Amino acid sequence: MPQKRRLNIMLKYFLLFGLGLNTISSALANTTSDKNKKKKSVSTLTVKAQEIFDEYSYPARIYAHKQSIVLSDIEGRIEKLLVVLGQKVEKGNALAILKHTDPVYQYKNVKMLAPISGYITKINYSEGMKLARGDKLAEVADLSELKATIEVPVGETKFIKVGQKGEFTFSSNLQGKDVKAVVGTVVGISPIIDWATGTATAEIAIDKSLGHKIALPAPGSYGLYHIRSNLHQAIQIPLQAVGYKGQKAMIGVVVGSKYLRKEISLGDKRDEMVEITSGIKDGEVVVTRASGYVADQEEVEIQ
Numbered sequence: 001m002p003q004k005r006r007l008n009i010m011l012k013y014f015l016l017f018g019l020g021l022n023t024i025s026s027a028l029a030n031t032t033s034d035k036n037k038k039k040k041s042v043s044t045l046t047v048k049a050q051e052i053f054d055e056y057s058y059p060a061r062i063y064a065h066k067q068s069i070v071l072s073d074i075e076g077r078i079e080k081l082l083v084v085l086g087q088k089v090e091k092g093n094a095l096a097i098l099k100h101t102d103p104v105y106q107y108k109n110v111k112m113l114a115p116i117s118g119y120i121t122k123i124n125y126s127e128g129m130k131l132a133r134g135d136k137l138a139e140v141a142d143l144s145e146l147k148a149t150i151e152v153p154v155g156e157t158k159f160i161k162v163g164q165k166g167e168f169t170f171s172s173n174l175q176g177k178d179v180k181a182v183v184g185t186v187v188g189i190s191p192i193i194d195w196a197t198g199t200a201t202a203e204i205a206i207d208k209s210l211g212h213k214i215a216l217p218a219p220g221s222y223g224l225y226h227i228r229s230n231l232h233q234a235i236q237i238p239l240q241a242v243g244y245k246g247q248k249a250m251i252g253v254v255v256g257s258k259y260l261r262k263e264i265s266l267g268d269k270r271d272e273m274v275e276i277t278s279g280i281k282d283g284e285v286v287v288t289r290a291s292g293y294v295a296d297q298e299e300v301e302i303q
Contacts (some may be wrong), residue, residue, distance in 0.1 A: 039301040044254055047235050048282050052275060053228040054268075056207040057157060058150035060168060060184075060204065060225040062217045066142035068115045072131040076100050081127050083138070089114045094137055098131065111169060118142035121259035141219060146206040148184060150225050160202055162186050166227030168206070170217055182217075184225060208239040231289075233279055236273040239302035241288045242266070251280070252287035259287065259300045270295065 017168050074120050076098035094111040098150060101107070122139040125131060148168070150161050168182040184204040206226060242264075243250045249266050252259050267275030280286070285302075287294075294300060 011232060039052070039257075039299050040294050040295065040303050041291045041301045042252075042254065043288045043303050044285045045237065045241070045288050046283065046285050047237060047276075047280060048237050049233045051231060052234045052236060052270070053158070053231045054270070055226055056156055057224050057226045058149040058152065060150050060223050062146055062148050062206075062219050062221050062223065064118070064121075064141035064143055064219045065145040065147045065205075066116055066118065067121075068140045070095060070112055070115065070119075070138045070140065072098065072112065072133060072135045072137055074100060074110055075102060075131065075133050076110065077130045078125055078127050078137075082124070083120050083123070085120055085123055087120045089117065089140065090118060091115065091117045091284050095120075101130065112137055114140055116140055116142055118144075123162050143219065145208065146217075146219065147187075147221075148204040148206065150204060150223060151194075151197060152163045152189065152202050154193050154198050154200065157189065157200050159198060160186060160189055160227065163189060164227055164229070166225050167203070167205075167223055168217075168223045170221070170223040186227070194199050229247050235276045235282070236266065236270070237276060237280075237286055238288055239269065239272055239274050241286055242274060252290070253280075254287060254302060257299050257301070259294045259296065261296045 028244045039292040079099045081092045081096050083089060083093075089095065090112055093114045095114055096112045098112060099107055101109065118140045119142075120138055121141045124138065125135050131137065164186045166184055166186070168184055170182075184206045187203050187205045190200045237251070241251055243252075245261075247261075249259050249264050251264055253262055254260075263278055264279030265277045267277040269275075285298075290300070
């Protein structure tokens with residue numbers, strides 16, 4: 001074989017050998033680089049179905065369920081008032097003595113009696129004053145049974161049902177840490193919407209059977225009535241955990257150590273949370289935050 005041809009063949013072998021070594025070195029370098037590459041860290045939340053509800057709050061006016069106005073049934077002058085404001089009376093107790101001003105009745109004295117048991121909440125006349133027939137002498141209220149009224153916007157009346165229970169809160173410090181909440185039950189709701197306010201009136205009975213450890217609010221006072229509706233079991237996740245691919249809502253979950261993307265369906269939003277109606281189940285580990293962009297199937301590290 002000629003010397004020149006032999007040299008060319010040897011040169012080709014050396015070139016091929018060199019290329020092979022470079023390829024192997026590059027592959028080894030990439031493998032080492034992959035091993036040394038730091039995994040992205042993620043924060044996660046293990047989801048679980050829980051009771052979810054919508055809460056509605058309404059200003060509530062407290063009043064006594066049983067109230068009575070004491071009307072004068074004669075024309076006369078008050079000879080003597082027998083009660084004072086705030087005094088407790090029983091049904092049939094004398095409240096005042098009136099003297100007829102009509103001589104036909106020989107100026108006879110007449111007693112004005114309490115129509116119900118309760119407390120004197122208003123006295124409109126003093127001794128010596130004259131009353132005509134039908135004038136309001138006083139008012140009596142039975143404070144053992146309290147109710148409240150709330151005004152429900154027309155769009156929310158469908159959420160308020162007779163028999164539902166709710167809780168009251170009051171601006172004054174009536175309630176402490178170890179005090180039971182004041183509970184009220186919806187006993188009625190008007191079928192008519194007030195055109196001026198766009199609301200329907202609902203009546204709440206304050207539950208006195210729970211052994212409240214506090215003095216209940218006085219009739220005439222105001223508070224807030226909170227009621228829960230649409231109670232159901234569902235999964236909620238933070239809004240920040242939801243991403244979008246076009247019109248599709250997506251989340252990231254961690255299975256083993258891999259990040260996987262899943263399509264989900266969203267329900268109602270409540271504060272910073274959103275209800276998931278499909279695409280996720282109890283026990284799945286949802287990514288709520290990541291240290292950077294994470295590709296599907298990428299290995300991650302849970303913080």
